[in-house]
Amino acid sequence: GNSVTQMEGPVTLSEEAFLTINCTYTATGYPSLFWYVQYPGEGLQLLLKATKADDKGSNKGFEATYRKETTSFHLEKGSVQVSDSAVYFCALFTGTASKLTFGTGTRLQVTL
């Protein structure tokens, strides 16, 4: 079956530090890959997506590249802000399963 593995949190960084949150997946078929973000007290929001190998999704300074050879979709940002503090979820979707499969989420805490 499909599964997503994320690095465990919490991740604590100082403002302007470089961020990487690792995500690897196992899937049958050819998945689309996503990062969702959940800010405190809010619902999950789609942050970025990539639908095929070598695609790069980007939004709000965050990037992730679909790496089929390593089955990975790591989230990166060059300079984090306090306002980026949230929980980040990696997810995949395949037409075979027709549903989203989520990782466990990684909490990011950015301090001044």
Place this chain on the structure above:
Amino acid sequence: SAVISQKPSRDICQRGTSLTIQCQVDSQVTMMFWYRQQPGQSLTLIATANQGSEATYESGFVIDKFPISRPNLTFSTLTVSNMSPEDSSIYLCSASAGTSYEQYFGPGTRLTVT
């Protein structure tokens, strides 16, 4: 995009009782979904709420325990029946206007069963 609200935002319930969670979308959507997020775990899909027909449940979830209604294109309810402490979780509603992978989520309902 769609804005989704859920009621209640949280509740504390006694075992053996039932709770109905409401999900309202601000626009018509094609698909609506219910998820459970247990402490420290990922989101697990409970079921897809189908407008005008019975919900489609995932393995491990049954209609008697989690009855779902979807009377129109903007509203759905999930009932957690005969609750036990193991049902303590966050329950999330989501909706999709097009492809089912691009989903919009509500803020969740935090349920504690004592």
